[in-house]
Amino acid sequence: xxxxxxxxxxxxxxxxxxxxxxxxxxxxxxxxxxxxxxxxxxxxxxxxxxxxxxxxxxxxxxxxxxxxxxxxxxxxxxxxxxxxxxxxxxxxxxxxxxxxxxxxxxxxxxxxxxxxxxxxxxxxxxxxxxxxxxxxxxxxxxxxxxxxxxxxxxxxxxxxxxxxxxxxxxxxxxxxxxxxxxxxxxxxxxxxxxxxxxxxxxxxxxxxxxxxxxxxxxxxxxxxxxxxxxxxxxxxxxxxxxxxxxxxxxxxxxxxxxxxxxxxxxxxxxxxxxxxxxxxxxxxxxxxxxxxxxxxxxxxxxxxxxxxxxxxxxxxxxxxxxxxxxxxxxxxxxxxxxxxxxxxxxxxxxxxxxxxxxxxxxxxxxxxxxxxxxxxxxxxxxxxxxxxxxxxxxxxxxxxxxxxxxxxxxxxxxxxxxxxxxxxxxxxxxxxxxxxxxxxxxxxxxxxxxxxxxxxxxxxxxxxxxxxxxxxxxxxxxxxxxxxxxxxxxxxxxxxxxxxx
Ligand code: NAD
Numbered sequence: 014x015x016x017x018x019x020x021x022x023x024x025x026x027x028x029x030x031x032x033x034x035x036x037x038x039x040x041x042x043x044x045x046x047x048x049x050x051x052x053x054x055x056x057x058x059x060x061x062x063x064x065x066x067x068x069x070x071x072x073x074x075x076x077x078x079x080x081x082x083x084x085x086x087x088x089x090x091x092x093x094x095x096x097x098x099x100x101x102x103x104x105x106x107x108x109x110x111x112x113x114x115x116x117x118x119x120x121x122x123x124x125x126x127x128x129x130x131x132x133x134x135x136x137x138x139x140x141x142x143x144x145x146x147x148x149x150x151x152x153x154x155x156x157x158x159x160x161x162x163x164x165x166x167x168x169x170x171x172x173x174x175x176x177x178x179x180x181x182x183x184x185x186x187x188x189x190x191x192x193x194x195x196x197x198x199x200x201x202x203x204x205x206x207x208x209x210x211x212x213x214x215x216x217x218x219x220x221x222x223x224x225x226x227x228x229x230x231x232x233x234x235x236x237x238x239x240x241x242x243x244x245x246x247x248x249x250x251x252x253x254x255x256x257x258x259x260x261x262x263x264x265x266x267x268x269x270x271x272x273x274x275x276x277x278x279x280x281x282x283x284x285x286x287x288x289x290x291x292x293x294x295x296x297x298x299x300x301x302x303x304x305x306x307x308x309x310x311x312x313x314x315x316x317x318x319x320x321x322x323x324x325x326x327x328x329x330x331x332x333x334x335x336x337x338x339x340x341x342x343x344x345x346x347x348x349x350x351x352x353x354x355x356x357x358x359x360x361x362x363x364x365x366x367x368x369x370x371x372x373x374x375x376x377x378x379x380x381x382x383x384x385x386x387x388x389x390x391x392x393x394x395x396x397x398x399x400x401x402x403x404x405x406x407x408x409x410x411x412x413x414x415x416x417x418x419x420x421x422x423x424x425x426x427x428x429x430x431x432x433x434x435x436x437x438x439x440x441x442x443x444x445x446x447x448x449x450x451x452x453x454x455x456x457x458x459x460x461x462x463x464x465x466x467x468x469x470x471x472x473x474x475x476x477x478x479x480x481x482x483x484x485x486x487x488x489x490x491x492x493x494x495x496x497x498x499x500x501x502x503x504x505x506x507x508x509x510x511x512x513x514x
Contacts (some may be wrong), residue, residue: 016372020116024353026130037066037213038219039075039237042082043230048238049074056214057233059127059366060350060394068213071238072270074247076205079234083176083203084252086231093173093201095229097152102233104148104199107226111141114222118215125348126212127359127395130351132313140191141352143493146477147195150498153178161508168507173201174279175219175254177501178247180217180240180268182260183209183361184316184356184417190216192481193257193491198233200430200501202255206235207244209260213237213360240264251276255501259283259318261415281490281500282318283318283482285415286443289436290321290472292460293429293449294330302448303337307421309446311345311399315419316365318487319444321472322416323405325432328425335403335423339385340400342421347390357419360395369397369418376411407438414454415441436464438478446472 020026028294037056038045046069047053053067087093098386111118118140119133128136159167179193190206197204208216220235236243247253247291248271255278258268262284265401272280290309296302326334348355366389373387386400397419405412405422412422425472426432436445445464449455465483468474475481491497 021353021397023349023352024376026353028122029116030124030351032499033117033120033124035066035121035214036217036221037068037237038039038217039069039071040150040217040233040235041079042234043077043224045217048072049078051149054210054239056125057362058124059361062393065124066214070394071236071243073242073246075236075238076243076250078249079205079236079254080176080247082231083205083234086229086237087173087175092198092232094201095201099146100199100201102193104144106152107223107228108141108144108148108317110222110226111137111144111219113179115141116217118187121215122220123284123358125484126183126361127187127350128184128313128316129348129355129358131353131355132358136185136188140188142477143191144190144195146493147199147498150495151199153420154495154498154505155495157436164511166462166511168509170505170507171200171499171502172505174503175202176252176257177202177504178205178207178250178253178443180207180244180247180260181209183212184313184318186212187215187219189259190219192497193259194233196497197257197501199498200230202501203232204234206248207232207247208237210233210237210239235334245271246270249275251507253278255279257280257281257501259492265488275475282488283490283492284443284486284488285417286318286320286321286441286483286487287413287439288319288321288441288444288446288464289323289413289430289439289462290324290446291436291448292324292326292330292334292453293432293451294327295450296448297450299330300335300337300341303334304341305472306433307338307341307345307399309344310421311357311419314347314360314397314415319473320417321444321468322420322422322444323412323436324421324423325426325435326423327432331423332352338421338423339401342385342401345399347396347398357396357399360362360397360418363395365417366397369416372414372416372420373400373416376405376409376420376422379409379411380413381405381409386419407435413439419474429458433458433461437461440486441483443483443487444468444473452454
């Protein structure tokens, strides 16, 4: 099959995978280099157990070098002071290169962390759209002229912050990366990206494309490695001005401490969730709602920050509705991630696989009713089928903690008031869903849900125009939309005294 043709079948993707060559060195100061220590870590395809690459394992010396390079690049102004229109063109060129290479990028993510190829292709569309949106914003956001008397002129200018370290997770490797680096670069910052140690490879391919697009030397660098080594070094650096993080709440808390211990760098956090999905009895098409409710948790093997992991159903329809969810879940079984027909793929690694199975065991032990799934699928590869528990309560571990796997916890409620209280009974506040035909109820409940985003009669709706982020312990930042571009800039107030005539 030619490299330019569109891969459509499992065999097409397997052929592409067989000829794939990946970059596995760090990208520092415009060159691909080994880690200073020479250390590497292994990247494994979780669907097969095969080794994909030995990847440079960066640590403190690599972080120090990259930060010095980023600082120098910021000071020399080749990017930070570039005319906005020119910066826009460069980022649009990067988006075009991503588009031209989207099959390869999607393939890398699928092989690296096990998600189905259809989902990786969706991520590429999202990542490219994000690059284009942020690039287009560059020459459309204005500063301000403040209202003053005639003897003054007061300007509010937006300036880049400096050196931004972006630390990202593995569940949507390239898309989460784009959500950080697109606005941070668009605002004129130097960016150091630390991908997850579980999915480092697409970030390194992105570095090749960034170089080809003409992003100036030292403005974009990629340091693969572990959180407690290179991630921590970046977070503690006195020369990093901003940390843009997506990952767990526990690590987000650590990063805030590191910022306090070092230079009070800005810390934008996108963290975990345990999102409620509320289904009221007045819904019209229950089959369709059930199918959305199943996809809300089983998409991407449940390894989704906004997974609809708590399904809250009005008790009058609960038994019937759970049956419909079970039926929908039957069609969402895991399969070969390279098969375009697979809805779910492999779990990212053995640690996560074990963790999910531990939660399932606790669910059974604590008295929830296991209605489907619950057991690992025999290898090779790390696969868990859609698992549904009914009769879950907020006291149960599976009712409270983020599992980050294909495990749905179903709760019942009798009144609207009870549903709202249950939905908000969580330390998280990332997303919530609400299904009803009653517009008065929709507005009443939406306003009272403690959540960064509310999906009404859909799940995960949204595009680049909408901010994405959480409240409570789900974080304090916002990805996407012009609001994220604003996060990566400083306001400078300029008050000029004028001669009055
Ligand atoms: P994680 O917190 O373990 O790791 C995230 C990143 O932080 C990785 O790159 C890791 O190497 C790094 N890291 C870990 N310890 C560090 C330290 N001490 N110092 C600096 N960096 C460190 O999370 P994960 O397992 O990669 O991802 C899953 C989590 O991410 C889930 O909780 C999920 O909800 C969350 N997530 C949130 C969003 C969102 O937009 N809110 C999106 C995707 C994932």
